[in-house]
Amino acid sequence: MLAFLDKRAASYYRGGTSRAIMIQVKDLPTDKSQWDPIFLGAIGSPDPYGRQLDGLGGGISSLSKICVVGPSIHPDADVDYTFVSLGIKNTHVDYSSNCGNMTAAVGPFAVDSGLLQVTEGEGETTTVRIHNTNTKKIIHARFPMADGEAASSGDLAIDGVAGTAAPIELQFIDPAGSRTGKLLPTGNAIDVFDGVRTTCIDAGNPCCFVQASELDVDGSLTPQQIDDHLDLKDRLESIRAQAAVKMGLADSPSSVPGSVPKIAIVSRPDASAAEDVNLVARAMSVGQPHKAIPVTVALALAAGAKTPGTTVSECVLQSDGDGSAMVVQHASGTLTVDADFDESGELRSANVYRTARRLMEGKVFWK
Structure with missing residues (x-):
């Protein structure tokens, strides 16, 4: 039938x-x-x-x-x-x-x-x-x-x-505070999960960021190389699940939604990066390496870059400009995020072009 x-x-x-x-x-x-x-x-x-x-x-x-x-x-x-x-x-x-x-x-x-x-x-x-x-x-x-x-x-x-x-x-x-009500949902600039320093930020979407150096990988891995690196994917998912619980997004690692928090690997631009690049990132999306970068991850990166003591701010290569716009190098190129912070460091808005x-x-x- x-x-x-x-x-x-x-x-x-x-x-x-x-x-x-x-x-x-x-x-x-x-x-x-x-x-x-x-x-x-x-x-x-x-x-x-x-x-x-x-x-x-x-x-x-x-x-x-x-x-x-x-x-x-x-x-x-x-x-x-x-x-x-x-x-x-x-x-x-x-x-x-x-x-x-x-x-x-x-x-x-x-x-x-x-x-x-x-x-x-x-x-x-x-x-x-x-x-x-x-x-x-x-x-x-x-x-x-x-x-x-x-x-x-x-x-x-x-x-x-x-x-x-x-x-x-x-x-x-x-x-800021799209799901948790706070830019730093755990109250910390850095938490440690599975021995890896992790920054949890909620701006656009809840996200968590880990440095490539602490995972012993190259920050410029291609999506296919990430997909082939099963141990890396398992580590990232374990960190993401623990971060979700500490951010108040789930009661246990087994009940964490697939789409939040997002997780991304960050690193400092090297000599091969374009002159205007401030940060390198490789994002995951529902367990898969993203071919580019989710816009909301870029928003959270912009917020993390301006927040002292985060894993993101440690990797940012400052430009000679006014510092409001940040260029993120992702797996398919770059994306520019223009973040507006007030005098007290609060994120008022963020702009991107699509x-x-x-x-x-x-x-x-x-x-």
Whole structure:
């Protein structure tokens, strides 16, 4: 007997170095307990082969995502945005974090789908105020318009994505304490897990950072080299799980969500790095080495760079500029984060530039 096929209105967008199915909340059941099977079926999980061939996923964490967008009742926002991370070989449906890369697609999707009406003319820009329900934080997305929709063509290139597209400026307002309420959730600049000094920071998403030298590895490992280094991956996951418990994100290591905290290896730029690079990082995402770097990890790195005594600040190569922007070298190139701190050292906002593009709109089927 054939399985019953159902469908929902949806769009498919690239946001930064990620892709996701975009769905308006009005097109989903009002009972949120019914969402998980829809999302898993649409993305193609679980897939024991790890390819998600029977759905719109791509077999890696940055391509196994759903974004739900709808009107907001938050006084400082135009839309609510809920990010969902889907397991690939399993049925994990994770609402515990935000995706900074897919945040870049939320404003364009809200405009393109008619959820928001804007009056800006050709070549002008619009700003969409986004309330991320996962972290309860506000993000401003500013992007150009063309023919009444979000512009897709432009001259901004971001490392990890081929070609160029229209720039999208993302300003994360008061990003510290997204899940724990504190920039340093453990109260310490450094904790020690499995004998490795670790900095736990919550800015954009909860993250933990360890130095390559303390893991006896090269900080410039490729994602494939990390994937092949099973002992390293096991060590990182053990540290991440212990950090999660100490950060108050889980009651035990076995109950730690796959998506938070993020963990990354940091190191000081060497002679082979570009002249303007301040820091080298290799990030993990749901147990896999990230091909580039999650935007929220870059936000946390910017915060850690300005926080004395962290594993991040020890690795930062200071530039001759004003120190507000930091260039992070990741596995596919670099990403610049412009962090704004007040006189007392509090993180007020952080800015990054991304691109996004609508790839498809219509109906997504699942079974």
